[in-house]
Amino acid sequence: MEIPELVDVLRHEGALLADTAAGTPLDAPVPTCPDWRLRDLLLHTGQVHRWAAAHVKGGLARPLDEAGQEAAWGPAPADADLVEWFRTGHADLVAVLAAAPADLACWSFLPAPSPLAFWARRQLHETTVHRVDAEAAAGTAPTPVAxxxxxxxxxxxxxxxxxxxxxxxxxxxxxxxxxxxxxxxxxxxxxxxxxxxxxxxxxxxxxxxxxxxxxxxxxxxxxxxxxxxxxxxxxxxxxxxxxxxxxxxxx
Known part of the structure; x- marks a missing residue:
């Protein structure tokens, strides 16, 4: 898959996750992640999106330390703001990946053709798997993955x-x-x-x-x-x- 296609799928999957969460109680258990409620899933995925965007946006040569992670995440939102907070972080990640140069140099942790290809791919699948988790919390069958x-x-x-x-x-x-x-x-x-x-x-x-x-x-x-x-x-x-x-x- 080419990078623009990866980013387009990431855009779609994040929107689907957010829409599913918006119609589901935040304290709904997540059967596919037994220790989590839906709010935990949204918080985790939103934090991962912000963490990933920080590496791409800053061209970071090393992974964020604990203080850098907390700065990238920002304060945890209240329940009433959680879905919109997720949407904002997801939209920022998509925009950062779409605007990044093909020769982006930054830290990554799995083999890939380029750091940009790694981050687009990794965030696509992070988001897709957790979208399936959100649908499990909502009690609906998983939307098919192409x-x-x-x-x-x-x-x-x-x-x-x-x-x-x-x-x-x-x-x-x-x-x-x-x-x-x-x-x-x-x-x-x-x-x-x-x-x-x-x-x-x-x-x-x-x-x-x-x-x-x-x-x-x-x-x-x-x-x-x-x-x-x-x-x-x-x-x-x-x-x-x-x-x-x-x-x-x-x-």
Missing amino acids: PAVAADGLAELLTGFVPRPRTRLRSDTPRTLAVRPTDRAESWLVTVGREQPQVRPGAGPADCTVSGPAHDLYLLLWNRLGADAVAVDGDRSLLELWRTTAGITWS
Whole structure:
């Protein structure tokens, strides 16, 4: 996906999240994030948007420290102002990304063609996953994620987050998970062992294969959808290992 397309999808997803939140009580529990109420989800996502915009806007070479994060976030809004506060931060992030030069130099933390591509992509998927969370809090089915967007999110998760040394996804016995969208050409093989996972594109023999529409696999591997929603062939305990150890957390 090209950067303008990433930014356009981010714009759409943030608006959908805000509109969903506006029609839902802020104390509604978020089933996909059991420790959160909707207000926690909005506050977190709004803070992430402001944090991301600060790095792009300032061309920061290092991540914000704790004081810099608090300055970027500003004071937490009252409940009555929370949705509008979210909209303001989201709109600013979209504007900052849309105006940033292609040769932007700033800190980033996952492989990407450029820092600008990283931030546009990361904020698109951060916002999309949390939009799904907001819809879960509202009690509505998730709005479908376009196959190209979902496949891009799978690529970011599998080739960016999963191979990092800090991941807890480990297995005493090496095992391989195949991820095969049925509506896209892309596929991946994730080998899990005692060291950090190894991920490579393509198909091949696997201990467990998950297949289905890219939208469903995207939500499955972000732990927003149960395994019954996709086709699972082979060792289902590998999916349970994923569910309990492959979560991405803010730190």
